Amino acid sequence: MEQTDFETHGDVQIVHSFNEMGLSEDLLRGIVGYGFEKPSAIQQRAIAPVLRGRDVIAQAQSGTGKTATFSIAA
Structure with a gap:
């Protein structure tokens, strides 16, 4: 398996689920949908x-998922 390296600025928090991101219920339903x-x-x-x-x-x-990243956050 290929190893992936990540470089993240020190103050960037890694959020492991969409539920933890503070998104609206409508947006969460759309993401799951x-x-x-x-x-x-x-x-x-x-x-x-x-x-x-x-x-x-x-x-x-x-x-x-870059496009979805900025679409979700818009």
């Missing part, structure tokens, strides 16, 4: 800072 079960690594690190109004630069491999 689309088949998402748990956030990907990029989503665990980027959604919360965007929701707090922080500027975020995030890089991840294609197909890891």
Whole structure:
């Protein structure tokens, strides 16, 4: 199995579930309805800072959920 390295700024909290992100009930229902079960690594690190109004630069491999990250946080 290929090892993945993550570089995360020191004050970025990793949130392990969508329920812990403080999202609205409607948004959580939509996320579950689309088949998402748990956030990907990029989503665990980027959604919360965007929701707090922080500027975020995030890089991840294609197909890891970057677009959903910024759509959820919008």
